[in-house]
Amino acid sequence: MLTQLRRRLQSTRAFTVGDRVVISKRVDKTDIDDFARLSGDTNPIHSGDRPLVHGIYLAGLVSGVIxxxxxxxxxxxxxxxxxxxxxxxxxxxVKIEVEIQIIRKLVRCxxxxxxxxxxxxxxxxxVINKHVTKNQPFNKNTI
Known part of the structure; x- marks a missing residue:
């Protein structure tokens, strides 16, 4: 029983509103081509000499950080x-920034x-993460 409690406490991380992570990623044509093939989104705006990055690819990078x-x-x-x-x-x-904004049953990033x-x-x-605890009181006026 004590071992289970110790494991649970060790796996719990305290977060504070305002905690932030920043990473960078250069998106190349191969990334765009691979995403087009996997998603089926072969819209011509994502190919050619100056292809646009799929918006949902960017959303996937954010999900990776989260x-x-x-x-x-x-x-x-x-x-x-x-x-x-x-x-x-x-x-x-691309610079990707994620910040904790609200901590309740759900965490808003x-x-x-x-x-x-x-x-x-x-x-x-x-988002939901069972390992998240807050070390700052929740202010219901921030929602």
């Missing part, structure tokens, strides 16, 4: 909202993908 880094392993995305204010092209270096100073995708994701 599922492996913040909040991390064991995270399940239950909803996600997306907005694409600017275009992203093959060869662009805000996220942004940017190329240079332009945001190419932004949104929020509500």
């Amino acid at each position: 599922g492996t880094k913040l909040p991390g392993n064991g995270t399940i995305v239950v909803s996600k909202s997306l907005r694409f204010p600017n275009k992203c092209y093959a060869g662009d270096l 805000g996220f942004w993908c940017s190329v240079g100073d332009k945001v190419v995708m932004e949104g929020t994701a509500d």
Whole structure:
């Protein structure tokens, strides 16, 4: 019994609203071609000399950060909202930022993908992670 409790406590991570992870990824033409083949989205805007990156590919990069880094392993995305204010092209270096915004039964993460100073995708994701505990009181006025 004590061993199970110790394992559970060791696997629980405390998060604070405002915790943030930032990574970068250069998206190349091969990434776009592979995603088109896997998704079936062969729209010509994703091919040619200057192909657009699939928006959902960017959303997948965000899911990768949420599922492996913040909040991390064991995270399940239950909803996600997306907005694409600017275009992203093959060869662009994409900065992916994820931030904890609200911690309750669900954790709300805000996220942004940017190329240079332009945001190419932004949104929020509500996630569940049984290993998340909060070390900051919840403020119901923030929802």
